[in-house]
Structure formats: structure tokens, C-alpha cells
Amino acid sequence: MYGITKHQLTYDGTPVPQYPTGNMGGTMSPKFLVIHYTAGPQDAHGTAKYFQNPASKVSAHLNVGEDGTITQSVPFNRVAWHAGVSSWAGLSGLNNHSIGIEVINPGPLERLANGRYKSWWGKIYSDDDYPIFQATHKSGRPTAYWIPFTEAQNEVLLEVGALLMNNYKLNEAVGHDMISPGRKTDPGPTMDDRIYIRLNGGLDIADNFGDYIINVNLLNVRSGPGTSHSIIGKLRKGNSVKFKDSSGDWLFVELENGSYGYIGSKFATKK
Template structure:
């Protein structure tokens, strides 16, 4: 179960590995206003994270997300990391200074070789791990390393938490959007447009629902981490009569807050 919180030192709590990236000490001079998503273009999450922490490497990030959904934090969320480089978007430049960088373990573009596909560093991948798609900044289809469902779910969960913790964050962008032509990540295999649409709609929905409350109307009601019957439960079932604050709605589910935040089926609560 993915259950994260951010502590007073701007570090992620939960099932998280913390590495010390001592080269990054400068604090944000203004609150972060963007989240930038990247792929690592590396062999695995841990080796990529350790590489980014090397003193002689002029790159870093706040988080690295592995293919099984594992999370590694390198830099606190109130500190500048070096993930964006030369960057510009809608009149703003130098995104390192006001954005949180999330690196996702992924090899990036692949080249077909026989029955497999090769990354730039020589590792081979089977066809089941490959997506053929056209990059948003290109016109020709290419082969790309896929992202796992656990990765995507973890990225969404963390972005949701960051948006809630830092209301100054107004947008989620890909490196490819702030450095077009120079960078291609996270690439077309990652559902960036869908993810930010869901999170934006959810935030707008939360603003609309802030005054609404509900009450559990069945003997026991499961509360889940995502709006899906397959999603993990975030705590024991809620007994009948439990009061809930409604935060949002999606496809027959309500995002609610009680002792924790989670999603419940809307058919089993009464608005009060």
C-alpha cells in the first residue's frame, strides 16, 4: 500500500529510501510552482539515484521512482535540485529554481536489434517492455521503454500529495516541454496528459466540494487509496454512521477525509 506523508523537514515519509545528496544545499527562494517529470535513461532506479548523488555530477533530482513503485528521495522538497538544466516555458526560465524534479526509472528510446530492443547503454529489452509511439515533439514513430502500472500509480500518488502540501504548485510538466528539442523525457510511453488532467480535475473538484459532508450508510464501507475496486485499502472498513468530508468525485467514487484520506463508492454514503 502506498501511504506517503511529507514531514516538517520536507522529506517524504512512508516506504521511502533516503540518500544524501550533499551537493544540493541551496533552498528555494520562492515556493515551488511546478513538478517536472523525467526518465532516468539508466539501468535501474538505485544505480541512477547513486549516480545523481555523485559530487562531480552536475545533475540531481528530488525523487527517483523504480519500476516496482519503490521511491528514493535525494533532495528535500524545499531545496533546489539540478534536474531541469536550460529550460523555458510560457515566459519562465530556469526551472531548477522553482520546481520539484521526479526521475522515473526508464531506459527511454530503444533501437530494435533482432527479436529484442536495445537501450543506449546496451541493455536489451523484450517486446513486452516496448511501446511504439510518436513523441509530442516529433513526427515519426519510434520505440520506447514502457512504464509499469506501479510506477504510474506511485507518481500520481506523490504528485497528488505534493499538490496538497504545496498549494503554490500549479502545473505538472515533462522535461520535454520545458526543454523541447534538447530533452525527450518522460516520452510518449508515459501518460502525462492523462495524469495531469486527472489531478487538475481532482483539485478543481476538491475546491467545489469543500463544504460538503457525508455519512456512511452501510454496515461497513471500504476506503481505498485510488477510485477502483482493485485498489489497496488504506485502513479498516468504515462503520455505518462514520462522518466524512468530501474532497472530490470521480466515476462513481468520492474522495473523502476521515482519519485518513481515501476513496469510497458514492452509492454507500448519504450527503448530510
């Protein structure tokens, strides 16, 4: 069973493998959980070693391998360098306000002429071995092939994620692509949205599920929850959208064409 002692993750009372790094800032009181994929060739140990290299200038609190192996790079009460330029819920520079979890995953894959798939660093994947699927990122790009987080990784996100949410009284679990929209695509389609919903308490959001009808003549669909985010589509009065999530006064919805985006909540009425 997982636990937390002195801001380290433990399993049955023993800390998970610790890889101390200088790639960190001062103390903080985290308010959010930020989920990433690595899009790199390393496993949970190799990723933690990379985060020990001062030249990499990056780190995360936890790294989760395909088999569920967890390594820790930064104590939960210290700033890790995982979010970069980011903003959420009125705060910016989310490194100072969040715990970051890196999930080992190759990110978007390219389909080759021979029917196999290639990561950006050249590793070849076959859909005999992985449940590869095609999807467009909810921000509108890229359309690519993806490998979902493994069952072991999902279990860690739910179990350790819930432990962190409760222990540190975190406000919300979010994806890097939500706090750095347009700049980042992780975790994107690799992560099942239901993990956010379960970590974030589900029930409030569940009340909002269903179809919404657009109630203004013309409505912009944006890549993020605010008018500063780019316009990625238009809706007309009477169009129907499916609720997926909310962020303040914005709804994250699925459009009739299967793409995703954000709309102002007052311009849509629940069916």
C-alpha cells in the same frame, strides 16, 4: 500511506530511503512538478547513488523504480539539478521553481534485426517481457520504440504527485520535454498524458476536449507553445485537429496524420 514531514517523503510515517547529496542549491518555493525518465541502467537506489557523485552534477528530488520503490535525493524545499536550460509559464531556469521526479525507464529503444530491442547502453529487451510500442515523440522526433511507465510507477506519480501538488500548492505538473522542448524528450511517449490531466485537476481541461477546425488559410504547427519554437508542420483552413492539452494561448493537438504539435488557440474553432 504517503506523507511529507520536514520536506521528506514518508510512507506510513517513516521517511523513504534518503540519499543526501551535495548536488543541490539553496532553498526555494516550488511552483511546478517536473517529470523525467532516467534513460539509464540504474534502479531507484543506483540512480540516487549517481546523484551523490559530485562529478555527475545532476540530481532530482525523487527517483521511482519499476516496482514503485521511491528514493529521495533532495529535500522538497531545496533546489535539485534536474531541469537544466528550461522555461515555462514566464519563468526560466526551472530548477529554482520545481520539484523533479525521475522515473526509471530506458527511454527510446532501437529495434534489432532479430526482433528484440536495445537501449542506448546496450541492454536488450523483448516484447515477451515488456509492452513495447512504437511512437513518434510529440515534438516530431524521435520515432522509436518505448516501454510505458509501469503500473506501480503510474500509481506513485498519481498518489505522490497529488500529495506534492496539494502540499506545496503547485501550479502545474509538466514533462521535461515541455519545459525544454527540442532539447529533451523525457518523459515523452513513456508517460500516459492522462497523468498530467489528473494531476492538473482535469475538469477545466476536460471542457476543452474535442475536435477543433482551423479557421485561417495557413497555420504553422510548432514544437512548443510559442512562436520561438520550431515549425514542425502546416495546417490549412478546414483541417481538423484533436485537443490534447493547453498551455496559455496555445493548444497542444493531435493532427489528422497522428502527429502532435502546438497551434495558437485563436486560429482554431471548437467543432
